[in-house]
Amino acid sequence: MPMLEVDNIHTYYGNIQALKGIxxxxxxxxxxxxxxxxxxxxxxxxxxxxxxxxxxxGKVFLEGEDLAGYKAHEIVYKGVALVPEGxxxxxxxxxxxxxDMGAYHRSDRAGIAEDLERAFTLFPRLKERxxxxxxxxxxxxxxxxxxxxxxMARPRLMLLDEPSMGLAPVLVENFFETIQEINxxxxxxxxxxxxxxxxxxxxxxxxxxxxxxxxxxxxxDGLRQNPMVQKAYLGME
Amino acid sequence: xxxxxxxxxxxxxxxxxxxxxxxxxxxxxxxxxxGTFAGRDIIGGMVSVGHVFLFGAALGCGYIAAQRFxxxxxxxxxxxxxxxxxxxxxxxxxxxxxxxxxxLRQFMPYVSPALLEMLTFGQGQALGSLILIVxxxxxxxxxxxxxxxxxxxxxxxxxxLAAVFLIGLLAEVIILxxxxxxxxxxxxxxxxxxxxxxxxxxxxxxxxxxxLSAWWNSRGEGIKARVNALPPERQRNLRWGGIGLGxxxxxxxxxxxxxxxxxxxxxxxxxxxMGLGLNIVVxxxxxxxxxxxAFFAIGAYTMALLTxxxxxxxxLSFWTALPxxxxxxxxxxxxxxxxxxxxxxxxxxIVTLGFGEIIRILVLSDFLAPWIxxxxxxxxxxxxxxxxxxxxxxEHLYYVILAGCLLALxxxxxxxxxxxxxxxxALREDEDVAEAMGINLVKTKLLAFAIGAAFAGMSGAIFAxxxxxxxxxxxxxxxxxNVLCLIIVxxxxxxxxxxVGALFLVGLPxxxxxxxEYRMLMYGALLIVMMVARPxxxxxxxxxxxxxxxxxxxxxxxxxxxxSAER
Ligand SMILES: Nc1ncnc2c1ncn2[C@@H]1O[C@H](COP(=O)(O)OP(=O)(O)OP(=O)(O)O)[C@@H](O)[C@H]1O
Ligand SMILES: [Mg+2]
Numbered sequence: 001m002p003m004l005e006v007d008n009i010h011t012y013y014g015n016i017q018a019l020k021g022i023x024x025x026x027x028x029x030x031x032x033x034x035x036x037x038x039x040x041x042x043x044x045x046x047x048x049x050x051x052x053x054x055x056x057x058g059k060v061f062l063e064g065e066d067l068a069g070y071k072a073h074e075i076v077y078k079g080v081a082l083v084p085e086g087x088x089x090x091x092x093x094x095x096x097x098x099x100d101m102g103a104y105h106r107s108d109r110a111g112i113a114e115d116l117e118r119a120f121t122l123f124p125r126l127k128e129r130x131x132x133x134x135x136x137x138x139x140x141x142x143x144x145x146x147x148x149x150x151x152m153a154r155p156r157l158m159l160l161d162e163p164s165m166g167l168a169p170v171l172v173e174n175f176f177e178t179i180q181e182i183n184x185x186x187x188x189x190x191x192x193x194x195x196x197x198x199x200x201x202x203x204x205x206x207x208x209x210x211x212x213x214x215x216x217x218x219x220x221d222g223l224r225q226n227p228m229v230q231k232a233y234l235g236m237e
Numbered sequence: 238x239x240x241x242x243x244x245x246x247x248x249x250x251x252x253x254x255x256x257x258x259x260x261x262x263x264x265x266x267x268x269x270x271x272g273t274f275a276g277r278d279i280i281g282g283m284v285s286v287g288h289v290f291l292f293g294a295a296l297g298c299g300y301i302a303a304q305r306f307x308x309x310x311x312x313x314x315x316x317x318x319x320x321x322x323x324x325x326x327x328x329x330x331x332x333x334x335x336x337x338x339x340x341l342r343q344f345m346p347y348v349s350p351a352l353l354e355m356l357t358f359g360q361g362q363a364l365g366s367l368i369l370i371v372x373x374x375x376x377x378x379x380x381x382x383x384x385x386x387x388x389x390x391x392x393x394x395x396x397x398l399a400a401v402f403l404i405g406l407l408a409e410v411i412i413l414x415x416x417x418x419x420x421x422x423x424x425x426x427x428x429x430x431x432x433x434x435x436x437x438x439x440x441x442x443x444x445x446x447x448x449l450s451a452w453w454n455s456r457g458e459g460i461k462a463r464v465n466a467l468p469p470e471r472q473r474n475l476r477w478g479g480i481g482l483g484x485x486x487x488x489x490x491x492x493x494x495x496x497x498x499x500x501x502x503x504x505x506x507x508x509x510x511m512g513l514g515l516n517i518v519v520x521x522x523x524x525x526x527x528x529x530x531a532f533f534a535i536g537a538y539t540m541a542l543l544t545x546x547x548x549x550x551x552x553l554s555f556w557t558a559l560p561x562x563x564x565x566x567x568x569x570x571x572x573x574x575x576x577x578x579x580x581x582x583x584x585x586x587i588v589t590l591g592f593g594e595i596i597r598i599l600v601l602s603d604f605l606a607p608w609i610x611x612x613x614x615x616x617x618x619x620x621x622x623x624x625x626x627x628x629x630x631x632e633h634l635y636y637v638i639l640a641g642c643l644l645a646l647x648x649x650x651x652x653x654x655x656x657x658x659x660x661x662x663a664l665r666e667d668e669d670v671a672e673a674m675g676i677n678l679v680k681t682k683l684l685a686f687a688i689g690a691a692f693a694g695m696s697g698a699i700f701a702x703x704x705x706x707x708x709x710x711x712x713x714x715x716x717x718x719n720v721l722c723l724i725i726v727x728x729x730x731x732x733x734x735x736x737v738g739a740l741f742l743v744g745l746p747x748x749x750x751x752x753x754e755y756r757m758l759m760y761g762a763l764l765i766v767m768m769v770a771r772p773x774x775x776x777x778x779x780x781x782x783x784x785x786x787x788x789x790x791x792x793x794x795x796x797x798x799x800x801s802a803e804r
Binding site for chain 2: 050052071072073075076077081082084088090091092093094100101102104105133149153
């Protein structure tokens with residue numbers, strides 16, 4: 001049974017249809033990437049999976065269980081964590097408090113301390129700055145914080161929305177290594193990325209989204225070899 | 238934090254500030270503030286609050302100029318302050334000269350002979366005008382000089398002046414509380430003049446406060462460090478000792494304050510209670526609520542209807558009716574929150590504003606008048622009584638209000654650091670992320686409104702029993718705005734801030750009857766000044782403080798994350 005199964009979802013903003021029947025699956029332990037142009041519906045897909053948007057048609061299954069009846073916060077309890085696009089950290093709180101917020105619904109003190117240590121090992125930069133106000137972190141550091149905060153919920157499935165945005169090229173590689181490390185520790189990852197190069201390097205499989213529909217799906221290698229993908233997303237002629 | 242850009246000294250800016258000071262000083266004269274407060278002496282026969290209004294602009298603008306040109310030379314800055322003071326006095330001199338020939342009083346009622354007398358220091362037009370110019374110029378210069386002082390000198394000086402101002406301002410009240418016998422009388426004769434402080438008293442207050450402040454400046458850090466170095470056990474004991482001492486003081490307060498001041502404190506207490514409630518909604522959860530008075534009204538009317546009042550239907554005692562009043566307010570809070578669950582910001586403000594008005598209009602309506610009295614209100618609400626004894630005097634009611642405030646403070650304090658408090662905080666910061674992080678938005682909002690409403694309901698219930706009668710006009714929009722202002726001025730989200738804000742915005746105006754006419758004007762001016770000079774409030778919460786000096790690093794206590802996650 002797949003970790004996540006999205007079955008033909010149609011999501012609307014008012015009368016505007018953003019998703020026109022998306023289907024995808026993510027197996028346990030995988031990194032799957034979702035690539036596509038601006039406005040293709042990548043964020044909308046993640047929001048729908050997280051329960052923040054409700055599909056007008058279609059279903060989302062988590063380990064076989066239909067999520068339709070669950071509210072967004074209940075889906076979090078089920079082990080799904082969304083890292084939203086664009087560094088949505090709590091700007092007025094410190095780094096430590098932000099991380100603390102990520103674990104707010106947990107009460108296992110030892111587990112939280114352990115996860116905090118792990119977050120700091122994965123992102124040593126945050127450890128140095130644990131008492132700094134998050135709003136004053138650099139853009140890249142905020143991005144790391146956003147990911148680390150989601151980790152504090154100890155999710156089984158992480159939905160990452162453009163986590164490398166705004167990172168310096170030197171850091172990008174490092175960051176994706178971290179994501180692979182998180183994955184190796186047992187977290188399944190659905191990764192939305194502009195940086196198709198990197199995304200296809202770390203992911204095992206990928207989907208290409210265009211105007212609200214899946215155009216292509218293949219293994220990461222397959223997609224990298226695909227001339228259309230090369231042209232549109234990898235910048236090769 | 239706004240970056241203080243270092244501007245080069247320029248005369249254009251000085252002249253602009255001078256003109257600004259002139260406009261402020263002139264308008265404060267023309268609208269009567271200077272004249273009205275001329276009788277409120279700070280130092281008997283010498284300096285009145287009127288003088289503060291008269292010269293405050295010169296002092297303040299001089300100060301601003303010096304801050305703005307912090308890079309320029311001291312000489313230039315001081316000269317600039319002098320010019321600002323000079324400019325600020327010129328329109329007043331013109332006023333003095335033309336007032337009588339043009340009979341300005343006809344259309345400017347506040348330009349009275351008394352005001353002109355004050356402006357010329359009783360020395361006639363020529364000499365008086367000269368003195369006015371000199372004094373204003375010197376004060377402009379002093380204003381410009383203050384930022385030039387090293388902070389080790391400046392801070393004690395400012396504290397000293399503030400203390401003299403405050404004690405002089407409240408002299409009448411302090412004398413009232415002090416009593417007329419024995420040692421009290423002797424000290425009083427010594428420190429106070431017929432109105433305000435005596436010169437000796439003012440010097441004494443000034444010196445003591447400057448001394449204390451200087452001592453704290455040099456030793457305070459050391460003492461704090463010593464306290465922080467104590468084992469946590471001892472620190473906790475120390476803190477509880479402090480709290481215990483504070484409560485003990487509060488218990489004996491009415492004995493020092495006597496009836497009139499206790500009455501004022503009672504009113505302040507009712508606003509503290511409301512402020513704590515609104516602080517949960519606005520300060521903790523970040524939802525603007527402009528109809529907050531509705532819950533106060535519902536608490537009051539429920540109390541009136543459940544006790545044997547004019548329209549009473551149940552004949553309960555205060556204590557039995559109190560939980561129902563709170564419950565009614567909570568229910569109303571839950572009803573209101575449902576339509577606004579999806580709303581944010583301005584929409585929320587408008588809907589809650591409308592809600593407050595609906596409740597007011599309902600209690601005022603003829604339709605409901607047979608049951609709740611309409612515009613005539615409800616009379617004969619019985620007093621609070623304990624063990625068969627009626628609590629009529631403010632000194633007795635004080636304890637009921639104190640208990641309510643302490644309860645609300647305790648609840649707010651515990652909730653702030655609990656899981657719910659953190660949910661509110663996340664909600665305030667970013668609603669979408671909060672939801673994505675697993676926070677149940679509906680429940681979180683519901684609880685904020687319900688608890689906020691509960692405190693207001695309690696306040697309303699006590700209010701009704703305290704007055705013995707209630708009228709719809711007591712529940713107008715101004716109450717909501719008052720409460721909102723007091724949390725803003727105190728410091729949004731800060732519990733001590735609510736208390737300070739209420740003392741400041743509710744207590745002070747009641748003590749200074751001159752305020753009555755200018756209350757709204759003062760509120761407006763105060764809010765603007767606060768937003769510019771101290772947006773974090775008088776006693777800001779930790780988060781606000783941090784936000785405003787973002788960037789400066791301050792280590793968190795060790796184990797912070799773990800210990801707060803545990804609760
Ligand atoms: N709140 C909204 N209201 C209306 N339309 C929206 C809203 N959010 C997104 N859309 C529309 O839905 C479509 C998909 O948007 P989405 O944010 O999912 O794109 P995306 O693939 O994440 O793009 P990007 O790479 O730029 O982040 C776009 O056409 C967008 O304009
Ligand atoms: Mg997007």
